């Protein structure tokens with residue numbers, strides 16, 4: 001989600017959420033307050049008509065880690081960088097082997113530029129400097145970037161270009177030369193600094209890795225992920241893996257459905273954001289949902305857990321809950337209904353909106369945003385079809401990497 005400049009957001013909660021599961025778990029309803037219309041993404045309309053995909057296994061989970069990440073090879077010889085996946089921002093960056101602030105990795109895990117700085121005049125640099133506001137002073141000016149995230153974290157650095165060895169589903173091994181950020185000044189918010197070496201931005205502005213691949217004619221401008229509720233999953237660039245049957249595509253806005261019935265919560269512009277661990281609604285929608293859930297809990301043996309005061313709402317049962325499924329029978333399913341897509345619904349089962357917690361953690365306000373985060377995106381294939389400016393999902397087994405041969409048959 002862009003917040004001015006190449007803003008976006010990532011793991012707003014990921015940094016805050018690493019709470020260790022302990023003995024007595026209380027129950028936590030983790031919607032936070034937030035309401036601002038989501039700006040529609042503009043497609044970069046690439047002229048690409050061939051398509052193979054690149055697939056990457058993912059690591060990570062919503063809880064306790066709070067993020068999903070991919071290990072990407074960069075450079076010649078290639079080095080591996082573990083990057084947070086973030087569909088809410090565009091730029092991919094890695095921590096830079098340069099005088100560095102906020103670099104958490106030891107030197108051997110940093111990216112070292114090697115006379116490969118992107119020039120200020122490069123068209124990809126205009127994402128960060130419009131020629132009018134920031135004219136290049138000399139022809140060999142470097143291209144500085146700054147990305148700000150909705151959690152107020154940021155990365156500042158310089159754009160470089162290097163090889164990305166990629167294996168495609170048709171068996172080809174290619175090494176496209178792509179621009180990305182070498183970040184030497186990072187700010188993180190929250191009690192823990194991230195374990196990853198940077199961020200892979202899955203957004204669709206032309207500086208994103210995928211837009212560059214699509215511009216080179218190597219993949220369609222489609223990105224998808226399957227985040228497993230058991231941890232891990234996979235990510236792909238290109239449309240090879242998208243099932244032609246069974247995929248549902250929608251555009252916002254959405255309405256909230258609770259226990260199969262329509263509610264007063266309508267007109268929600270939802271942002272699908274894999275860089276957010278949790279799902280957030282603006283305060284009006286949030287209050288409405290909380291009221292629905294509370295009313296529905298009347299007469300059930302769940303009590304408010306006031307010991308967890310930093311959070312808006314927690315419940316506890318007679319016995320401590322260890323896992324969300326232990327408590328899911330107390331909660332009704334809800335769903336987001338996309339009215340302009342023939343009443344297609346994104347199910348919000350209790351697993352998609354509840355987590356088990358132990359301890360305090362700071363309440364996170366995200367301004368006015370409505371964000372669908374990892375907790376709701378799990379265990380299905382999410383597809384960001386940038387060419388047609390739509391978002392979709394399809395049933396998927398997120399626990400196994402798709403086999404490219406069977407996949408190609410399904411897709412075509």
Ligand SMILES: *[C@@H]1O[C@H](CO)[C@@H](O)[C@H](O)[C@H]1NC(C)=O
Nearest residue numbers: 051052168170172217218219
């Ligand atoms: C395989 O896919 C890549 C990436 O889309 C493409 O460049 C290459 O030409 C394809 N190879 C074959 C043999 O079709």
